[in-house]
Amino acid sequence: MVKNSKDLINSLSGYNGPPVRIMEVCGTHTMAIARYGIHQALPDGVELISGPGCPVCVCEPGVISSAVRLSSDSGAILSTFGDMLAVPAKEGSLAEARAHGADVRVVYSPAQAVTIAEENPDRRVVFLAVGFETTAPAIASTVKMGYEKKLSNLSFLVSMRTIPEALRVLAGDPESGISGFLLPGHVSVIIGQEPYQDVLSSPSIPAVIAGFTANDILLALNMLLSQITEGRAQVENGYRRAVNPEGNTKAQELITEVFTPCDITWRGLGIIPKSGLALAEPYQELDARSRLGAQIEDEAPPAGCRCGEVLAGRISPPQCGLFSTTCTPQSPVGPCMVSSEGTCAAYYKYRRR
Numbered sequence: 001m002v003k004n005s006k007d008l009i010n011s012l013s014g015y016n017g018p019p020v021r022i023m024e025v026c027g028t029h030t031m032a033i034a035r036y037g038i039h040q041a042l043p044d045g046v047e048l049i050s051g052p053g054c055p056v057c058v059c060e061p062g063v064i065s066s067a068v069r070l071s072s073d074s075g076a077i078l079s080t081f082g083d084m085l086a087v088p089a090k091e092g093s094l095a096e097a098r099a100h101g102a103d104v105r106v107v108y109s110p111a112q113a114v115t116i117a118e119e120n121p122d123r124r125v126v127f128l129a130v131g132f133e134t135t136a137p138a139i140a141s142t143v144k145m146g147y148e149k150k151l152s153n154l155s156f157l158v159s160m161r162t163i164p165e166a167l168r169v170l171a172g173d174p175e176s177g178i179s180g181f182l183l184p185g186h187v188s189v190i191i192g193q194e195p196y197q198d199v200l201s202s203p204s205i206p207a208v209i210a211g212f213t214a215n216d217i218l219l220a221l222n223m224l225l226s227q228i229t230e231g232r233a234q235v236e237n238g239y240r241r242a243v244n245p246e247g248n249t250k251a252q253e254l255i256t257e258v259f260t261p262c263d264i265t266w267r268g269l270g271i272i273p274k275s276g277l278a279l280a281e282p283y284q285e286l287d288a289r290s291r292l293g294a295q296i297e298d299e300a301p302p303a304g305c306r307c308g309e310v311l312a313g314r315i316s317p318p319q320c321g322l323f324s325t326t327c328t329p330q331s332p333v334g335p336c337m338v339s340s341e342g343t344c345a346a347y348y349k350y351r352r353r
Contacts (some may be wrong), residue, residue, distance in 0.1 A: 009041045012221060017045075023170065038214065050310065051181075052170075057342050063159040066295060076123070080130070113154065161266065162275055163191075166266060171205050179205070180228060183235070188239065259278065267311055268308030268310070306321075306322075323347070
């Protein structure tokens with residue numbers, strides 16, 4: 001049984017199969033791979049590419065502009081996670097809105113939005129809800145709490161997505177040329193293995209659920225290359241200490257109660273049917289679009305920004321002409337340079353040289 005990093009790297013170096021492109025779907029994997037220098041341990045012919053696993057990055061810019069308008073024009077208290085503040089959009093960023101006097105607050109838990117609403121009964125409070133299945137249970141619990149407390153001043157601007165349907169699109173994209181997927185550990189803790197089976201069966205592509213240590217990732221890569229060498233295409237679990245085959249059924253029940261699937265736009269991938277989460281009845285009355293008239297409009301990406309192509313696995317960050325020149329963490333043009341899980345941010349921090 002191969003256990004330590006040295007053995008895993010030696011096992012990887014023995015790969016002599018066809019050239020392959022392996023996509024890590026999770027933004028945390030992207031950052032870990034860059035930090036550990038795992039790309040340097042890969043044999044010739046094995047390429048790692050990043051996918052749309054950063055929830056901040058795939059969020060369409062129209063949602064940011066809508067949040068800016070809610071905080072600036074309507075005077076609402078806008079609460080959200082810290083990574084969202086610097087994402088640029090047509091109306092500017094939330095950080096810029098705050099600099100101009102808007103009440104924008106960073107929260108570390110969605111439940112803090114309920115506390116803010118209770119402490120400010122005479123003001124509108126909006127929580128900008130972004131994320132994948134990982135954060136969906138906590139956000140669902142907060143929506144339910146706000147509904148049960150009858151907080152008429154609390155609303156949710158929801159831009160949430162689910163990973164499996166995006167994988168279906170990526171697997172069928174001839175431009176990406178994906179040979180295998182490193183599947184996200186955090187998401188898999190919630191949903192288990194079965195949803196991946198459904199979307200990766202045609203076209204049939206090997207996939208392995210991976211954890212986040214160097215050993216976890218090296219193990220998952222070895223498992224993927226074994227599948228490719230043996231001509232297999234299965235969904236395997238390389239993160240068994242955290243991921244059960246059935247996932248977290250209680251969390252799944254909470255998501256199903258509060259949310260309903262919807263079509264949603266992914267930056268770089270376009271509209272993916274049934275890959276979004278919208279508030280279900282009776283919680284729709286807390287939706288900022290119906291309660292406050294919030295509108296989400298289509299917006300073109302900033303000129304020259306190729307963040308969408310990075311998220312689709314079609315290019316790496318250095319292939320964007322703005323990377324590390326016009327676009328830096330101090331002055332980001334696109335969200336892939338903003339988020340702590342962004343591919344461009346990972347390349348800038350660990351792989352520029």
